[in-house]
Amino acid sequence: MSEQRKLQGETRAHIEARARVVKALAHPSRLFMVDELSRGERCVCELTEMVGTDVSTVSKHLAVLKKAGVVLDERRGQQVFYRLRVPCILNFFGCVEAVLDEVGRRELVQIS
Amino acid sequence: MSEQRKLQGETRAHIEARARVVKALAHPSRLFMVDELSRGERCVCELTEMVGTDVSTVSKHLAVLKKAGVVLDERRGQQVFYRLRVPCILNFFGCVEAVLDEVGRRELVQIS
DNA sequence: CGGAAATTTGGCTATATTGCCAAGTTATGA
DNA sequence: TCATAACTTGGCAATATAGCCAAATTTCCG
Numbered sequence: 001m002s003e004q005r006k007l008q009g010e011t012r013a014h015i016e017a018r019a020r021v022v023k024a025l026a027h028p029s030r031l032f033m034v035d036e037l038s039r040g041e042r043c044v045c046e047l048t049e050m051v052g053t054d055v056s057t058v059s060k061h062l063a064v065l066k067k068a069g070v071v072l073d074e075r076r077g078q079q080v081f082y083r084l085r086v087p088c089i090l091n092f093f094g095c096v097e098a099v100l101d102e103v104g105r106r107e108l109v110q111i112s
Numbered sequence: 113m114s115e116q117r118k119l120q121g122e123t124r125a126h127i128e129a130r131a132r133v134v135k136a137l138a139h140p141s142r143l144f145m146v147d148e149l150s151r152g153e154r155c156v157c158e159l160t161e162m163v164g165t166d167v168s169t170v171s172k173h174l175a176v177l178k179k180a181g182v183v184l185d186e187r188r189g190q191q192v193f194y195r196l197r198v199p200c201i202l203n204f205f206g207c208v209e210a211v212l213d214e215v216g217r218r219e220l221v222q223i224s
Numbered sequence: 225c226g227g228a229a230a231t232t233t234g235g236c237t238a239t240a241t242t243g244c245c246a247a248g249t250t251a252t253g254a
Numbered sequence: 255t256c257a258t259a260a261c262t263t264g265g266c267a268a269t270a271t272a273g274c275c276a277a278a279t280t281t282c283c284g
Binding site: 004005006007008011012015016017018019021022023025026027028029031032035036049050051052068069070085086088089091092093094095096097098099100102103 | 116117118119120123124127128129130131133134135137138139140141143144147148161162163164180181182197198200201203204205206207208209210211212214215
C-alpha cells in the first residue's frame with residue numbers, strides 16, 4: 001500500500017514553485033549576474049557594462065530574477081542596486097560545476 | 113587597473129556551460145524526475161506513471177537531462193533505467209528551497 | 225519468425241523567451 | 255523648470271520549448 005508519489009496536487013505546486021526559481025537562473029546573462037551579485041551589490045549600469053547587451057535587456061533579466069525571489073532591488077538616487085536575497089547560490093553553483101566536470105570527463109573519451 | 117569581469121571569451125563559455133545544466137533542470141517534470149532519481153534509479157515507465165504525461169514527452173525530457181550530463185541511462189532488457197550522474201543535486205535543491213522560503217515570507221506581507 | 229511491450233524519434237502546432245528600439249519614469253542639479 | 259542620467263516598460267520579430275500523435279526501434283518470448 002505504499003503510495004507512489006506523483007506530480008499532482010501539493011507535490012505539483014511545490015515542484016512548480018521550485019521550477020520557477022530554477023528557470024529564473026537558466027540563462028547565461030542571469031547566471032552571470034547572480035554570480036557577480038554574490039560578490040556584493042551592483043547597480044544596473046555596472047551589470048549592463050559587464051553583460052554587454054542593451055540596458056533594457058539587462059533590466060528585464062533583473063526583473064525575472066526579482067520576480068522569482070532571487071534578488072532584491074533598492075533605489076538610491078538615480079541608480080538601482082540589486083543584491084542577492086539568499087546567499088546560498090554559491091553552493092548551488094558548486095553542484096552545477098560537478099556536473100560540468102563529469103561532462104568534461106566524458107567528452108575526453110567520446111564526443112556524444 | 114583592476115579589470116572588470118565581463119561576459120566574454122572564456123568566462124562566457126563557462127557561464128554558458130553552466131546555464132545549459134541549469135536550463136535542463138528548469139522544468140517541473142524534469143525537476144520532479146531528478147528529485148525522484150535522487151532516491152534511486154527508475155525506468156522510463158515508472159517515471160511516466162509518476163509524471164502523468166505521454167511517454168514520448170517524458171522520453172524527451174530525459175533526453176534533455178542526459179544531454180546536459182545530469183543523468184545516465186542504461187538499457188536492461190526492454191526497459192531503460194535512468195539515474196543521476198552526480199548526487200549533489202539535493203544540495204542544489206536546498207538553496208532553491210531557501211529562496212522559496214524567503215518568497216513565502218514576503219508574500220505573507222504583500223502579494224506582489 | 226511474428227507479436228507485444230518499452231522507448232525513442234519525427235513532425236507539428238501552440239506557447240514562451242529573447243533582445244532590440246522607442247517611449248515613459250524617476251531623480252539630480254544647473 | 256529643463257536637460258540629462260539611470261532605469262523600466264511596451265511592442266515586435268526571431269527563436270526556442272513543450273506536448274501530443276504517429277511511426278520507428280529494440281527486446282523478449284512463444
